Amino acid sequence: MDIPIEKKKYTTKKIVMYTGIIALIALIIFVILSSSGGSKLNVQKERISIYTVKEGIFQENIPVNGVVLPITTIYLDALEGGRVEEKLAEDGAILKKGDPILRLSNTDLELSLVNQETSVYNLLTQMQISQNAARQNTINRQNQFTDVENSLIEAKRVYDMNEKLYKKGVIARQDYESSLNDFNYQNERMKLSKQVLAQDSLAVKQELSQANSSYARTQSALELMRKKVADLVVRAPVDGQLTSLDAEIGQSINKGERLGQLDVLSGFKIRAEIDEHYITRIHVGQNGTFTFNAETYTLTIKKVYTQVTNGRFQVDMVFEKEVPEEIRRGQTLQIRLALSQEKKALLVAKGGFFQETGGNWIFKLSEDGSSAYKADISLGSQNTEYYEVIKGLKPGDQVITSSYDNYGEIQELILKE
Incomplete structure (x- = not known):
């Protein structure tokens, strides 16, 4: 009896095909996962x-760069124009207040001083002449007053005597009235002389006051002119170090021209530049810290410059306590500026x-x-x-x-x- 042969369900060809399909699906899944970022x-x-x-x-803090500057800088400007005749101090010199730095010459200014001095001396001479004339005039009026006074005394004596004699009938009425008229005349002269003398005294006082006032004004102008000539010698206004001196012998300097600056050495400040993004968060009193020679130092913002240049603005910071001994002008520091509390x-x-x-x-x-x-x-x-x-x-x-x-x-x- 024939036995039916069952047909094989999985042939080698199908197995290979299925394996290829599975591998293809796995590859696709791998590519999808790779492209999806997994x-x-x-x-x-x-x-x-x-x-x-x-x-x-x-x-919260931000890093900022700061430059060490003197606590105060005094700019030296020429108070008067002139020619540089002599340099009395070099750039970098340590000066005391009043030490000379430059000597300028200005012929026109010096000539004006001579003319002003001559005017003062002429005015003084005129005052002396006027005062002498006023004194002589006063003396003459006083002499005239003395004569009037003496005439009044004599007229009164004659009048008193004639009055007694007339009452006794010794002299005529005409003689009596003549002495009375003379007494009254001399009395009026005395009143007038007193008025003249008083007015003369008042006029002399006014003239003297006006002369003294005029002399004082002229003297003040002379002192001002002397000061202007003295300003031809440029001096240190405070104790400090002379920096940036820009003047050479023979150079012509205009009035108000910047000659240099004087750095006060009593302390230092730090000028830092900050991005304008933080301008609304920076204010006076904020603190910053920096490390120097393994020590940490604290700074406090003293002044904020709100002008923005090239996207940045500046602040001045001062040391809260001690200052590093080795710190020098122009040195750059890395500062951590605090924007919030801890x-x-x-x-x-x-x-x-x-x-x-x-x-x-x-x-x-x-x-x-x-x-x-x-x-x-x-x-x-x-x-x-x-x-x-x-x-x-x-x-x-x-x-x-x-x-x-x-x-x-x-x-x-x-x-x-």
Whole structure:
């Protein structure tokens, strides 16, 4: 009896075909996963920076560059124009108040001084002549007054005597009335002489006052002219160091021209430049710190210059306490300027990852540290060392803070020793 032969369900050809289809599907899935960013990348641990997130004291600050300047700078301007005849101090010299620096010459100014002195001497001579004439006039009037007074006394004596004699009938009425008229005349002369003498005295006082006032004004003008000539010698207005002296012998200097400056050496200040982005957050009284010779020093903003130039504005800062002994004018300092008060916060170290992620995500290590995967985060304020973590991380988490430039769309990093 014939036995029916069953037809084989899976032939070699079908097996090969199915295997090819499965391989093709696997390849397609691999390509899709690769293109969708789900790829992995092997990374050597020694080539990356790993930081452990921690809680700590955080203060928002920004780095700024500051230049050391004298606490006060006095500009030296020519009070009078002239020709430089002599340099009495060199650039960099330490001067005391009143020390000469330059000697200028100005023939017109010196000639004006001579003319002014001559005017004063002429006026003084005229005053003396006028005063002598006034004194002589006063003497003459006083002599005239004395004569009138003597005539009045004599007229009164004759009148008194004639009055007695007339009453006794010894003399005629005509003689009596003649002596009375003479007495009255001399009495009126006396009144007039007193008025003249009083007016003369008042006129002499007024003339003397006007002469003295005129002399004082002329003398004041002379002193001013002498001061202008004295200003031809440029002197140090305060104790300090002469810097930026720009004058040579024979050079013509105009009135008001800048000659140099004098730096007061009693202390220093720091002038810092800050990006205009922070102009609304900078105010007088804010603090900054810098490190010098392994010591930390504190600065306080004393003045804010609100004028913005090339996207930056300036502030002046002074030392809060001691000043480093070795610090010098013109030295540049790296300052951390505080923008907020200290507070407790979750911190992650600054690094190159921020340029790629903008602080929106970070590679976070797995618990066993064998791999790192993308984790969404949110960062807040920053300072020169840390970012403030708002969410997405917790204390103890390990993250990669080095640059992500070579990672592209990689979703997971396999960390190799």
